[in-house]
Amino acid sequence: MGYKGLIIKTFLLLHLLIFSVHPTKEEVDNNLIVKTVQTADAQTFVCVDFKSQPSLRHPLMMNHTNQLMPPISFPHNTYGDEGSKFEISSVEMSKIECPSGTVPILTSYNGSMSTRSFDKIIYSENGNDKENSQMASVVTVPSNFYGLQSSISVWEPDLGTGRPPRFSGAIVILQNGGSRVAVGWSVDPHIYGDNHVHFEIAWVDNDKSCVNLRCAGFVQISKKAIPGIIIRPVSTVNGKQYIFRVRIVKFMGDWVLKVGGELVGYWPSKLLTHMSEAADVISWMGVVEAAPGEPLPPMGSGQPADEGETKAAFFADVKVIDASRNFATPALKTINTVVTEPKCYEVGRPSTSDDGLKFYYGGAGCSPSQPIK
Template sequence: MGYKGWTIKTFLLLHLLIFSVDPTKEEVDNNLIIKTIQTADGQTFACVSFKSQPSLRHPLLMNHTTQLMPPISFPHSTDDDEGSKFGISNVEMSEIECPPGTVPILTSYNGSMSTRSFDKIIYSENRNDKGNRQMAAVVIVPSTFYGLQTSISIWEPDLGTGRPPRFSGAIVVLKNGGSRVAVGWSVDPHLYGDNLVHFEIAWVDNDKSCINLRCAGFVQMSKKAIPGIIIRPVSTVNGKQYIIRVKIIKFMGDWVLKVGEEIVGYWPSKLLTHMSEAADVISWMGVVEAAPGEPFPPMGSGQPADEGETKAAFFADAKVIDASGSFATPALKTINTVATEPNCYDVGRPYTTDDGLQFYYGGAGCSPSQPIK
C-alpha cells in the first residue's frame, strides 16, 4: 500500500495534515532573566526561573502541577536509549550551565523575522499558496496512539543561495484534529541566522502555533536538550552517521518528550484541544521550503533514497504506542508513502526489523520542471 504513487487513502491522509495558522510569539521578559549565556557557536540563552518560562505563565496552567517524572516510569521498547542496534552514534548537545532552579531558553534568533508559521513545516495541499513547501513522508493510517519512538539521522544540507524563506529539515509529527506536536531538526537561516542544523520542536492548536520555546506551549525541563540548540556532530555521505533518538509519550495526562536518555520536557494536554486523550495520526517526514520561483533546496543528505546506507537520510527504530499502551512496530499494510514533488524527492520502500520501521528518503532538490538526473 502506498508504494506505487498516490492512492485515495494517501490523498485523505494528506488532508489530515493540512492547516494554516497564525504563529504566536512571546519574547523573554528581561526582568525575568537571571543569567545570560553565550555559547562558542554564538547562540545566546536566557536562564529564567523554571516557573517563569512562558508555558507556566499561561492562564490555563496557573494551577498546573509540574511533572517530575523518572525515566523508569515510561513504557519500554525493545531497545534502549543509548543508541541504535545498527552501530550508529547519538549526537551531542552541550549542557547550558544555568543556575539551579532555572532553565535555558534560546533568545538569539534572527532579529529581523517573526516566528515561522507551523504550516511552513508541514505541507499544505493548497497548491495556489503552497510557498514551495514539500515533503517526503511515511504516514500511518488513523488509529489511537499514545506516543512514539524513532531515530532520525542528522544532516546539515547546504541550502545554497536564495531569498527566504528557505528551509530543510526532518520531523516526526503526532496529531489529532487541529492539534499536533512535532520534533526533529532543521537548517533554517531565516529563523536562526546561520546555516547550521538545530534541534527543533513545534506545536499547533487550532489557530495558534509556535516554534521551540518562543511562546507558551512546551514546559522545558532539560539544560542540555534545548529547543533551537545547534546539533553536533552531523552525518556525512560515506562517513559516520549520527542520529537523535526521540520518544514522545503520553504520561500522567501530558505529552512528554525524551531525546536519548534526556527528558526534554512536555506539552501540557490542557493546551492541546484535540490531543487531551490521544493522537490519531503519526507521520515521519523530510520537509523543505523555498520562496516562490526559487529552486527547492536539498532534503536530508541531498542523496535520493535508493542510495541507501551511509548515503541517504533515514528514519529508523520507529514504533508507536498503541491502544494497549505498549510499543509496537507499525504494520506495513497500515502505512502510506508520500512524495509531494517526486521529480525532486523520494521515499524508499519502508521495511520492518526487530527494532521497528525503517525507511530512507531525500533528494538533491531541483525545480519541479527539471527532474534530478
C-alpha cells in the same frame, strides 16, 4: 478513489489547517531573566525560573502542580536509551550552565517566525502553495496512538542561496484533528542566522502555533536538549552516520519528550484541544521549503533514497505506542508513503525488523530549469 488515496487525501487535508495558522511568539520578560549565557556558537540563552517559563504562565496552567518531573518509566518492549545496536553514533548538545531551579531558553533568533511554521509542510489541495513546501514521508492510517519512538539521521544540507523562507529538515509529528506536536531538526538561516542544523520542536492547536520555547505550549526541563540549540556532529555521505533518538509518550496526561536518555520536557494536554486523550495519525518526514520562484533545496543528505546506507537520510527504530500502551512496529499494511514532488524527492520502500520500521528518503531538490508539474 481507493482506500490508500482516501488516506492520503485525509492526511493532506489535516495538514492544510497549518496554512491558516499564524505562528506566535512571546519575548522573555527581562525581569524574569536570572542569567544570560553566550555559547561558543554565538547562541544566546537566558535562564529563567522553572515556573516563569511561558507555558507555566499560561492561564490554563496557573494551577498546574507538576514540578521537575522524576525519570520517566516508559512502556516496555522497546530499546534502551542508548538505542539499537547498529553502528551509528548519537549527536551531542552543549549543556547550558543555568542556576539550579532555572531552565534555559534560546533568544538569539535572526528573524521573525512569521515566514515559517515548523510543520507548515503540505501544499494546499488546490496547489497554490505547491512550489513552496514539499515533503517525503511515511504516515500511519488513522488509529489511536499514545506515543512514538524513532532514530532520525542528522544532516546539514547546503541550502544554497535564495530568498526566505528557505529551510530543510526532518521531523516526526503526532496529531489529532487541529492539534499536533512535532520534533526534529532543521537548517534555517533566516530564523537562526547560520547554516547549522538545529534541534526543533513545535506545536499547533487550531489557529495557534509555536516553534521551540517562544510561547506557551511546551514545559522545558532539560538544560542540555534545548529547542533551537545547534546539534553536532552531522552525518556525511560515505562517512560516519549520526542520529538522535526521539520518544514522545503520553504520561500522566501529558505528552512527554525524551531525546536519547535526556528528558527534555512535555506538552501539557490542557493546551492541546484535540489531543487530551490520544493521537490518531503519526508521520515521519523530510521537509523543505523555498520562496516562490526559488529552486527547492536538498532534502536530508541530498541523495535519493535508493542510494541507501551511508548515503541517504533515514528514519530507523520506528515504533508506535498502540492501544495496548506498548511499543509496536507499524505493520506495512498500516502505513502509506506520501511524496508531494516525486521529481525532486523520494521515499524508499519501508522495511521492518525486531528493532522497528526503517526507511530512506531525500533528494537533491529542483532548479527553475526543472519546472514542477
